[in-house]
Amino acid sequence: MAPVLDIQHLRKTFGDFIAVDTLNFQVEDGSFFSILGPSGCGKTTLLRMIAGFQQPTEGKLLIRGRDMSRVPPNRRPVNLVFQNLALFPMMNVRENIAFGLKRQGVGAPEISRRVDSLLERVHLSGYGNKDISQLSGGQKQRVAIARSLVLEPSLLLLDEPLGALDLKLREQMKIELKKLQADVGTTFMYITHDQSEALVMSDRVAVMHNGRFEQIDTPRNLYSNPATRFVAGFVGETNILPVRASSSAPLQVQTSFGLMLRATPVGNCQSDTLDLFIRPESIILTPAESHEDINLFPLTVQNILFDGSNTKLLATVGQSDHELLVALPQNQQFAHIGKGDTVPAGVHVDSCRCYPRGGS
Amino acid sequence: MKNHFRLGLFIFITPVLLWLLLLIIVPHVELLLMSLHGKDDMGRTVWTLANYRNFFTEEIYWYTFVRTALYAVIVTILTFLVTFPVAFYITKIVSPRLSGFLTVLLLMPFWVSELVRVYGWMILLRESGVINHLLTSAGLLDAPVEMLYNDITMLMGLVYTSMLFMVVPLISSLEGMDDSLIEAAHDLGASPMTIFYRIIIPYAAPGITSGSIVVFMLALGNYLTPKLMGGKNSLWFTEQIYNEFIASFNWNQGAAFGFLLLALSSLIIWAGLKISKQQLGKALS
Incomplete structure (x- = not known):
């Protein structure tokens, strides 16, 4: 079976600036894959290319073996959890989660069933009719993840979703996210500049620097056997x-x-x-x-x-x-x-x- | 502390209350009383509903009334259709630096008075005007055409004078919208059309409502533009009121018309809010 995500010679330049420099990597089905790098290393650009909001300058991007270069974001089997969550303020929790299913033309009883089961999975049963403004930071977080997960994407992209939370909540969400991923089995691709998030949650971590991957490895190897000077200094x-x-x-x-x-x-x-x-x-x-x-x-x-x-x-x-x-x-x-x-x-x-x- | 707060509130609220009382409530009470008075056969002033009865029995009043209401609604819709793409372009598409400049450009015509702007249109559109001159000298027209004094020109003039009051609330409500909402909707499978109807319009709804209310009321109560650009056949209800007060010197009748116009605008705005499920307080805050 083809890997969920297969990236071949992917490159993105903005004028003279090389944001993503000729990347080659695969993400295995069902794994928790993180990209760790300082701000400005090109990780968000890479994520936006996978989601379809930006076009690569060169190279190929395959999801489950299918070339994505001409597929617009609304037709890709990937969903993105935004850094600022981007929940729709004019809809309640239930409508937010149902938004994607409605676009797919799923019937109302089926939508209701799937939204309920997901609300339960993210421990928000009974919150369906609340307004977004009534939720706490951690609850908004979980709604944003539920809104994407309900579509059962091949790949869930997360763009530093814990960045806005306070320290204690972040520690708690780290564990919840890891459990949730193991529970649903969806492939997660997680972007962060926080090494502890990447090390705690991931099966594999790619350390990114100046648009390139310095090392792709398990968290343990990354820590004990850093392959380059940058990784040695950045991780741990x-x-x-x-x-x-x-x-x-x-x-x-x-x-x-x-x-x-x-x-x-x-x-x-x-x-x-x-x-x-x-x-x-x-x-x-x-x-x-x-x-x-x-x-x-x-x-x-x-x-x-x-x-x-x-x-x-x-x-x-x-x-x-x-x-x-x-x-x-x-x-x-x-x-x-x-x-x-x-x-x-x-x-x-x-x-x-x-x-x-x-x-x- | 609390006493200070009370005093401050009192100082700030007094001018507002005075203004409301002296310039809005007192004159309106006076007008209301006036509209309910009339002269009997002996020339004495008596209480009567004749002024309101006249409105319902005279066809021309009715006709002007409905026409004015309908056109004011059309002006509001047209203004929205013209200004929404402009507001969207300024807030979401161009760079922030340019958007400030474009907003100023948009506001610039409104630094001159409405009268001057309407005369500007008249210079362009009249039979011996600039457009006719260009078209005839280019050979596209054999003889000059009168473009003024019809309903279309009047509508255009009204839309033009109202644009500012729609575009400013639209810009401010769209400015508050995070671009990632659009991207998130796109990512969740929405087509551009769906994003427009499900995300952008609901988000901008308070701005649309407040803009629409202001534009509607201004169009309904406008006198200058229909008078100058609309000509003889384009009667506007404000002109009827003016005629009663100034030409016929029938203040009682004019006051009754004034109140009917007030009732009409309140009714249409109420209906509009009900249909769009918006709240007045939310839209104007």
Whole structure:
């Protein structure tokens, strides 16, 4: 069976500006696929091309194997949940959800049945006759998703739909969306600049930068094996240290403040100015045993950033002023550490990832 | 705090109440009383309904009345049809920078008085006017044609003078509409026609209603344009009122006509609101 979405050499330019640069990818049926990227990376343009609001400059876009280039938005088997939701203010909840079904010429009893079943699915039973202005942010969200899902699209596109919600509600909606997707089995294509949304919900995530995909992978791989310098810096928290390579094979680098570390090169690390990436949680305080694959150095605690289970230290190596972010383990093992303390620390060679500076 | 608020409210509302009382309510009460008076055979002033009876018995009054109402409705519809595409173009299609400029261009003719604008049309359209001159010198016409003094020209003049009062509420209601509503409807399977009828028109409905009410009332109560452009055969009911007051010097009859016109406009607006399921308060807010 053909993949739900098949994109071949897709390109979109606005004058000299390349918004989407020759993309090739497929989205599997029933998966939750996210596109993660900073604002202005071209992700909204890509989404609008899939929905049909913009025409690609070059390339092909197939949905279930069917070429979409001459199909207008109202005839495509995809639906879009807008960033600002775009619910129709002059209609109530029920009429909003029924809008698409009416356009398809579905009979009134069938519309009523399908709207009811969807209202129940998004936990809004009994809200059918409310006006849009009477709903809370999260409820509007669910109406917007229901309005698209009721049409049973091959692919549901979501354009940062959680952006307008407050933090707590966003956390809650993340889980609800993931459950809903697993429940209905529709393929979701989710666009966001929020890495936590993408990592939590998705089966696969594409990291987009300057109109290109830097990496398409599972959230776990994206986090632990970032393929490029951009992905390493964009996904997850990390310490970035500019370094000079002092020897290659095995790679040994020296930081600007004189610390020598053994590291793992990723990509083409031929030049001797590199960037070293170390995740805060891969720095181990007071390592139990010294192992030859572990880099050892003393850390001086400068600040403790208490945040419950997410508490971190800001620490410097020896007398330098370059601060490293170190995650504390969740047990209370290091609760006694205070400002100004010096602790031995270690980091495994595999967790010291070096990328060539500048380009990807 | 509360006392201050009361005082402020009082200060602001007093001129409004005075204006309503002295310039609207008092004259109307006076006119109402006048319309219910007449002279008996002895020349004495007595209470009578004769002024209203005259209206129903004299055919010409009836005819003018219905004609005026009908034409005012037609003017309202035509004004809407002409201005809606303009308002849509200004708010949704051109860039925001240009749309401000276009709005100013649209308002510019209304800086001069209605009289001057009507004379402008007359200079263009009369038998020895600009259009006739161009057409005859281009050989398209053998002899000049009189384009003034008929119903079509009068309607055109009325539409032209009313345009501003329709286009401004339309622009302001369409401006508030998020473009993504149109895209969302398109995405959910609506054709451009459906989007127009189901999304754009309902969204702009309050603007359409308030524009229509103003245009209708202005057209119904207009005197200048029908008088100057309509000529002898295009009687307008305001001219009947004018004739009673000024020519016949029958103020009682004129007052009765005035009240009939008021009743007519209220009735038609009420019916219009009922048919379109709009609320007056919502439309004018």
